[in-house]
Amino acid sequence: MENPATVIIADKQLRCLHCGHDQFFKSLRRLTTAEFDVLDLVFPHQTAETYVCSHCGRVEWFIPPVRDGMTGSTEGDFDCLECGGIIPNGQKACPACGWTYVP
Structure with missing residues (x-):
């Protein structure tokens, strides 16, 4: 596994909403058809970037805007x-x- 790192999304540093930590592990996740429906996606994104807080484990999901x-x-x-x-x-x-x- 890679070392955790600082992440910039849309010109803003990502911070964990739970603990405020600023170091994350990055991975790509496949989205299922059910997730397309829940997220009301116009374009069928098959992957999302996920960032896991290295301190508390909270997961942040991002798809292209x-x-x-x-x-x-x-x-x-x-x-x-x-x-x-x-x-x-x-x-x-x-x-x-x-x-x-x-x-």
Whole structure:
């Protein structure tokens, strides 16, 4: 397991809401279809970044922000959840790393 680290999300340092600690373990988690429904996701994100507080164990979940109903940089394009590249509209896999949002 990696060492815990300071995390910056949307230009703000992450702090545990329970204990105030600022060191977290990072991992990626697959979301299930039921979680899509609960989170009312427009785009079927298959993974979320999770950060576990190294002091108390509280888990924080983050998915890419939705912009104009999509996650992409331009209309119809998507941000790759694996490498951060752009998946052009109509393609099912990232041209940079091969990651796919289709199960």
